Amino acid sequence: DQQVKQNSPSLSVQEGRISILNCDYTNSMFDYFLWYKKYPAEGPTFLISISSIKDKNEDGRFTVFLNKSAKHLSLHIVPSQPGDSAVYFCAASEGRGYQKVTFGIGTKLQVIP
Amino acid sequence: DAGVIQSPRHEVTEMGQEVTLRCKPISGHDYLFWYRQTMMRGLELLIYFNNNVPIDDSGMPEDRFSAKMPNASFSTLKIQPSEPRDSAVYFCASSLGTALNTGELFFGEGSRLTVL
Numbered sequence: 001d002q003q004v005k006q007n008s009p010s011l012s013v014q015e016g017r018i019s020i021l022n023c024d025y026t027n028s029m030f031d032y033f034l035w036y037k038k039y040p041a042e043g044p045t046f047l048i049s050i051s052s053i054k055d056k057n058e059d060g061r062f063t064v065f066l067n068k069s070a071k072h073l074s075l076h077i078v079p080s081q082p083g084d085s086a087v088y089f090c091a092a093s094e095g096r097g098y099q100k101v102t103f104g105i106g107t108k109l110q111v112i113p
Numbered sequence: 114d115a116g117v118i119q120s121p122r123h124e125v126t127e128m129g130q131e132v133t134l135r136c137k138p139i140s141g142h143d144y145l146f147w148y149r150q151t152m153m154r155g156l157e158l159l160i161y162f163n164n165n166v167p168i169d170d171s172g173m174p175e176d177r178f179s180a181k182m183p184n185a186s187f188s189t190l191k192i193q194p195s196e197p198r199d200s201a202v203y204f205c206a207s208s209l210g211t212a213l214n215t216g217e218l219f220f221g222e223g224s225r226l227t228v229l
Contacts, residue, residue: 006155034217043117043204043220044156089156099144099210100169101218105155 003027004092006104014112019077021107023090026071030092034101035064035075038087047088048075080111115139117221119205125227131193134224136205137186146218147180147190148204156204162188163210195228202226 005024013019021035031052036044050057050064050073057064063076077084090104118137126132138145146161160170165182173180177196182188192199202225206218 036218041222043206043222044218045220046217049217091156099146099161099163099208100158101146102158103148103156105153 001026002104003030004090004102004104006090006107008107009105010108010110012110012112013080015082016079019075019080019084019109019111021075021077021088021090021109023073023075023104024071025073025090025092027092027094027102028071029094030102032093033064033066033073034091034093035062036089036091036103038089038106044089077109080109082111082113085109085111117205117207117219119203119221119224121224122222123225123227125229126195127229128196129194130228131191132195132199132226132228134190134203134205134226136188136190136221138188138205138207139219140186142207142209142219143185144208144210145182145188146206146208147188148206148220150202150204150223159190192226195226197228200226200228 003026034049035047037047038044048059048062050066066073087106087108089106091101093101120135147159148156150156159172160180162182180190202223204220204223206220208218
């Protein structure tokens with residue numbers, strides 16, 4: 001039973017436009033959320049995180065939005081660049097410092113030049 | 114500074130053979146994780162250690178899987194006997210368990226296992 005769901009297996013976006021990756025979760029105990037990016041033949045790398053006490057966290061071109069009542073978060077990339085083409089994993093844990101992190105199955109983003 | 118180091122990067126073996134995957138975490142990190150990536154299930158947590166002690170192995174699929182961490186700088190994941198359905202990419206990750214960190218995991222490059 002997937003506690004972190006990424007329902008879109010893939011997404012294609014034109015360079016310069018906004019990419020929006022969505023994630024839903026079912027475990028109400030989750031209160032810390034992370035996004036990881038993975039290139040082929042490499043391990044996932046941390047991208048951005050958000051605590052449940054916030055509804056938005058921004059880092060450069062990347063913004064994560066959290067809607068706790070809907071158990072939904074999204075990652076916005078603006079503007080999208082070809083180098084952003086990768087698999088993006090949504091992840092969640094029951095608190096910052098609680099180490100058991102649950103991942104979604106990933107969304108493959110392709111940014112078309 | 115060296116990241117998480119995994120070996121082998123690729124392993125092809127025949128059904129029934131023993132497979133051992135190895136991991137060296139980042140020095141100073143006190144948590145070590147083994148994940149498995151498949152197309153159908155994404156990244157699944159198999160087991161994690163804190164200060165070399167296994168904390169949660171509920172993700173280990175079967176008794177054929179075992180993991181050890183004999184010291185702070187080395188861990189193994191063993192599959193015996195291996196089966197074709199074990200074919201996947203196995204990732205090792207490490208992190209710092211302090212409350213001040215971001216909860217971020219540092220992953221190795223993975224070991225791609227193919228069981229024929």
